[in-house]
Amino acid sequence: MADSLPLVYVVPVMVGLAVVSLSVAGLSSALEARDRGLSVGSGLTLPLRETARLMRQRPRRTVSADRLLWRSASSAVIPLAVLIVAFVPLGAHALVDHPLGLVWINALDVVAWAVMWLLGWGVNSVTGLVGGYRFLALALGYELPLMFALTAPAIAAGSLNLAEISATQDGLWFVVWTPVAFVAYCWGVLGFSVRPPMDPGAGSDVNGGILAELAAVDRLLVLAGRYALLVAGSAAAVPLFLGGGAGPLLPGWGWVLIKTILVSGLLVLAGRRLPTLRPDKLLELGWVVVLPLVVAQDLVVSVIAVATN
Amino acid sequence: MASLLFLLVASFGIVLALRVLARWTAVSASPFEVEPWLSGHPPTEHALSRYHARWYTASVVFLAFDVEMLFMYPWAIVVGHLGPGAVVEMFGFLLMLLLAVAWARREGAFRWA
Amino acid sequence: MGWCIAESAADADVLAVLGAPDEAFASVVDHVWAQMSEPRVRVHVQAGSEATALLDEVRERLRLGARRLTGPDVRRGFTPSADAMAPEHDDQDGAAAHGDHHDHDGGHDHSSMMMPDGIPLAEGAEDRDGLEMDELHLPLGPVLAHWPAGVVLRVTLHGDVVVDAEVEQLAASGIGRRDDPAVRAARLLDAAGSVLALAGLPAEFARVRRLRDRCLDGELHDGHEVAQFGDRLGRRRVLRWVLSGLIAEGSHGGSEELHARLTALFEQARAELDGDAVPPVAPAVQALPALVRGMELAEVRLWVAALGPDLAPGLADQEMPAEAAHG
Numbered sequence: 001m002a003d004s005l006p007l008v009y010v011v012p013v014m015v016g017l018a019v020v021s022l023s024v025a026g027l028s029s030a031l032e033a034r035d036r037g038l039s040v041g042s043g044l045t046l047p048l049r050e051t052a053r054l055m056r057q058r059p060r061r062t063v064s065a066d067r068l069l070w071r072s073a074s075s076a077v078i079p080l081a082v083l084i085v086a087f088v089p090l091g092a093h094a095l096v097d098h099p100l101g102l103v104w105i106n107a108l109d110v111v112a113w114a115v116m117w118l119l120g121w122g123v124n125s126v127t128g129l130v131g132g133y134r135f136l137a138l139a140l141g142y143e144l145p146l147m148f149a150l151t152a153p154a155i156a157a158g159s160l161n162l163a164e165i166s167a168t169q170d171g172l173w174f175v176v177w178t179p180v181a182f183v184a185y186c187w188g189v190l191g192f193s194v195r196p197p198m199d200p201g202a203g204s205d206v207n208g209g210i211l212a213e214l215a216a217v218d219r220l221l222v223l224a225g226r227y228a229l230l231v232a233g234s235a236a237a238v239p240l241f242l243g244g245g246a247g248p249l250l251p252g253w254g255w256v257l258i259k260t261i262l263v264s265g266l267l268v269l270a271g272r273r274l275p276t277l278r279p280d281k282l283l284e285l286g287w288v289v290v291l292p293l294v295v296a297q298d299l300v301v302s303v304i305a306v307a308t309n
Numbered sequence: 310m311a312s313l314l315f316l317l318v319a320s321f322g323i324v325l326a327l328r329v330l331a332r333w334t335a336v337s338a339s340p341f342e343v344e345p346w347l348s349g350h351p352p353t354e355h356a357l358s359r360y361h362a363r364w365y366t367a368s369v370v371f372l373a374f375d376v377e378m379l380f381m382y383p384w385a386i387v388v389g390h391l392g393p394g395a396v397v398e399m400f401g402f403l404l405m406l407l408l409a410v411a412w413a414r415r416e417g418a419f420r421w422a
Numbered sequence: 423m424g425w426c427i428a429e430s431a432a433d434a435d436v437l438a439v440l441g442a443p444d445e446a447f448a449s450v451v452d453h454v455w456a457q458m459s460e461p462r463v464r465v466h467v468q469a470g471s472e473a474t475a476l477l478d479e480v481r482e483r484l485r486l487g488a489r490r491l492t493g494p495d496v497r498r499g500f501t502p503s504a505d506a507m508a509p510e511h512d513d514q515d516g517a518a519a520h521g522d523h524h525d526h527d528g529g530h531d532h533s534s535m536m537m538p539d540g541i542p543l544a545e546g547a548e549d550r551d552g553l554e555m556d557e558l559h560l561p562l563g564p565v566l567a568h569w570p571a572g573v574v575l576r577v578t579l580h581g582d583v584v585v586d587a588e589v590e591q592l593a594a595s596g597i598g599r600r601d602d603p604a605v606r607a608a609r610l611l612d613a614a615g616s617v618l619a620l621a622g623l624p625a626e627f628a629r630v631r632r633l634r635d636r637c638l639d640g641e642l643h644d645g646h647e648v649a650q651f652g653d654r655l656g657r658r659r660v661l662r663w664v665l666s667g668l669i670a671e672g673s674h675g676g677s678e679e680l681h682a683r684l685t686a687l688f689e690q691a692r693a694e695l696d697g698d699a700v701p702p703v704a705p706a707v708q709a710l711p712a713l714v715r716g717m718e719l720a721e722v723r724l725w726v727a728a729l730g731p732d733l734a735p736g737l738a739d740q741e742m743p744a745e746a747a748h749g
Contacts, residue, residue: 004312010319035628038424053435055331057459059340060432063498064355064539075328079320086316096312103382125345126356126560127430130582130719137364140371147378154385196622204568205620205720206582208429212346215432215459217331221324275664276622278720283367284419287410295403298381302388302396309389336460341495343457346430348574349450350561351498358544358556361581421718 003097003163005090013095016257017085021227022047024264031272051224057216062123065213070122074218076115077225084108084232089163091245091252101162102154105236106147112192112229113139116201119222120210131209135201137279138191141286142198146188148294152181153240155301158309162236166244175241177304180297182241184290186267189233193226196271203276234263366418374406425477427567431457436480437464440473444593447564454565456497498540547580555580562722564592568616570730575710575722582719587711603694607648608634609731610691616727617684618655620720621664626655637695645692652688656681670725672713675703680721683728704732 025047033043061067086095087104098104113136120132154160156178157168165174175182190198194210202209214222238244238259245252332338344352362368381399388395413419428434431454439451455464463480467473536543544556562575572593578586615630633651636642655661661681668680693699705713710733714722726733 007312007315010316014319014323032624032628035625036424037628037632055334056336056461058335058337058461059331060457060459061340061342062345063342063541064357066357075321075324078324079317082320082323083313083316086313095316100382121357123345124356126558126579127346129356129358129360129558130579133360133362134582134720137362137367140364140367144371144374144378147375148381151381151385154382155388158386158389160382160386199622200720203620203622203720204429205622205723207346207348207562207566207723208433211433212430213432216335217328219433220331221327272625274622275661278664279364280421280718281664281667283364283421284414287367287370287419288414291410292407295400295407299396299400302399305389306392306396309392339495341459341497343431343497344453346432346457347561348563348569349431349454349565351453352541353559354542354544355538356544356558358558359546359554361553361555361583363581363583 003093005093005095005097007095009090009095013085013090014082017082017228017231020231020257020261020264021081021224023261024231024268025224025227027265028268028272031268051220054216054220054223057219059217060213060215062125062213065124066122068122069118071218073115073118073122074214074221074225076111077222078228080108080111080115081225081228081232084229085235087162088232088235088256089166089239089244089252090256092163092167094163097163098161100160102150102160102165102240105162106150109146109188109192109233110143113143116192116194116210119214120201123210123213125213127207127212128210130206131201131203131212134203134206134209134279135194138198138200138277138282141279141282141284142188142191145184145286145290145294146191148291148298149181149184149188150240152178152294152298152301155298155305158305162239163244166239166246169243169246173241173243173246178241178297178301180293181301182237184294184297185237185240186233186263187290189230189237190267190271193229193233195226195230195267197274197277198282200276200279205276230267231260231264234267235260237263363421366413366416370410370413370418374410377402377406429567432459434458435462435484436477437462438467438473438477438480439465440467440470442468447592450564547585557585560719562726568619568723568727570613570726570733573707573710573726573733575714575726577714577719577722579719584714584717584719584722587714589707589710591707603697603699604637604640604642606699606731607642607645607691607694608637610687610694611637611648613728613730614652614684614687614691616730617680617687617724620724620727621661623661637691642695645695648688648695649692652685652692655688656685665724668721668724670713670717670729672709673705673725673729680724680728683725687728687731702732705729707733 026044029046030040030043033046034040061070084105087098087101088094089097094101116135117132120128120130120135122128153165153174156174157165159165159168187198190196194202200206200209202211211219211222235256238256242259242263245255247255247258250258345356384395384399388399425436434454435458437451437455437458443451455462461484463483465476465480467476544558546554547557548554558579560577560579562577563569563573564571572591574590574592576588576590577584611630611634615627615634618630619627630651633642633648637648642648665681665684666679669677670680671677673683674686690699690702710726710729714725717725
């Protein structure tokens with residue numbers, strides 16, 4: 001842990017996460033504005049105005065809700081994103097440079113299961129209940145491909161430390177020869193951040209699901225947290241698949257930032273283009289098609305790792 | 310670990326700060342209590358209940374696979390040094406698991422309706 | 423950035439009621455109003471022509487409306503026995519132990535054991551696998567986004583599967599009785615848009631919505647553009663895959679796939695605009711319970727949206743759900 005960044009860097013990292021999340025949210029609503037024939041500029045600033053709107057709202061709760069669980073869940077989404085980002089090396093070092101950084105990221109993405117399900121369970125509303133369980137059903141479909149996708153860079157680099165994994169991709173980024181793992185990973189990021197098209201747990205077709213009863217600051221924390229999770233997941237993709245801070249001219253952290261913005265922007269675009277993936281469809285696709293493909297990808301990676309060693 | 314703990318405190322601190330700030334900015338800080346959203350109708354019972362999770366068979370398959378999956382992490386670090394034998398052993402094992410998945414599919418574990 | 427439809431009362435700022443609600447609808451509207459967070463505004467639109475001006479005024483009232491708009495702390499429509507009511511006023515979040523607080527009030531209330539906060543607990547029934555599960559009752563409509571106006575479908579759920587359903591139709595109000603090919607086409611496009619919105623394609627929903635507005639403004643002289651849009655959508659493979667397997671028995675004279683129904687909505691709208699429409703053999707609203715039995719909740723939402731023009735003919739243009747201002 002000697003190589004971790006000094007703790008003062010917590011401030012720029014958190015500010016960066018907030019700014020990138022807001023920008024990605026702005027991109028999403030700018031696209032919405034364009035499709036509705038409204039000014040794109042009004043869409044770009046929408047996240048700020050939505051924040052103001054929610055901060056002004058009177059807090060609301062449902063009768064006999066499990067307030068402790070419900071409030072804990074809505075409070076936990078943003079910290080979850082911050083913790084994921086903490087393991088991402090910004091250049092050579094991360095806030096937390098841990099030998100098992102990759103396993104930590106895996107563990108944190110599973111915490112999202114509990115958080116999203118509790119959001120639906122704690123509220124004591126049919127809508128939330130259905131949404132929460134729908135999220136879990138979806139998670140059963142994306143989680144294993146995501147875990148096997150995470151192992152591909154680990155095998156290739158022979159390490160579970162994100163800084164080492166990132167440094168191993170000297171010249172040739174892992175995304176080039178582990179494209180299947182990269183796609184499965186991004187799929188998982190959309191899943192644990194409950195962003196479209198992986199958001200059936202919060203879909204209009206279940207009356208809003210886990211989001212239905214959220215108002216005021218509770219809603220703000222969850223909506224912002226979803227974007228933060230998307231950005232954090234995209235940031236973790238940078239050392240895993242996209243060469244980390246490697247790139248000309250700019251310092252390492254600059255490239256990490258740019259790549260993070262690109263990945264999360266692409267994920268938002270994909271979300272607008274694709275319809276909500278229903279859990280029953282996805283479960284079978286995930287297990288019968290994607291999982292064998294990702295395992296095959298891991299096989300290719302380990303054969304190459306053995307051959308080059 | 311200390312830095313992780315610090316981050317945990319800092320990030321929950323930000324959430325708490327937002328919650329406190331909202332008490333000032335909101336038109337009213339006192340929460341109000343309502344019935345759950347049912348298209349404008351009152352509820353006939355509490356929603357917390359025994360839920361019919363129709364995908365329970367899939368969750369059992371998941372648990373089995375998920376536990377096995379943990380072996381992949383330590384194995385990933387050493388496979389480069391251990392050579393072809395380690396690759397054959399691990400993927401032979403995974404192949405067996407995938408066969409089990411194929412069998413589970415045939416039994417309808419991944420279909421809901 | 424314009425107005426958008428709120429998915430639930432929690433997310434709504436504005437409650438706009440169009441036309442004159444009867445008693446049953448008025449009580450539903452009151453219930454929705456009670457569930458909305460302040461600042462909130464309620465408007466009653468008497469005639470379609472005044473809607474724009476009213477919404478501008480609403481925007482201003484939302485901006486200025488502050489503490490004086492604050493409503494009561496406990497807002498319940500459920501009326502339990504008098505002693506189970508005992509509303510408690512704790513202004514601190516999360517601190518109070520809930521559910522069992524009546525026992526602290528003196529323990530006189532036997533029924534509160536089974537009725538925390540005056541609402542009964544869910545009760546069991548055998549599910550289709552013979553396991554004992556709890557049943558939940560979920561009324562869908564009338565105030566619901568992407569839902570045909572006036573239709574109330576009360577479903578009984580095991581998990582998210584509908585095991586039983588009852589339907590009722592609330593009385594129509596007296597606004598917007600225009601009925602010509604453009605209005606009928608707009609209704610069909612509304613339904614198609616709702617299906618797309620529920621399927622998670624907000625971009626396509628927005629485009630259909632614009633097409634529908636132009637249709638109502640008389641800017642579409644034939645069905646060409648509508649047909650083109652429908653064709654393009656019909657070729658989207660992922661959409662087809664996601665909607666595949668969603669089959670309704672008894673829709674339009676037989677078993678029908680949702681994707682086919684979606685394409686048919688565009689085709690019908692085109693026919694209306696081209697003047698060669700034939701009245702469809704459509705299921706009546708009474709057929710709905712049988713149609714949705716065995717479906718999961720999301721499937722019910724999609725199907726009811728797709729069948730909207732058939733279920734609530736002549737009502738579609740009066741739909742006015744709670745709206746959220748994202749002004």
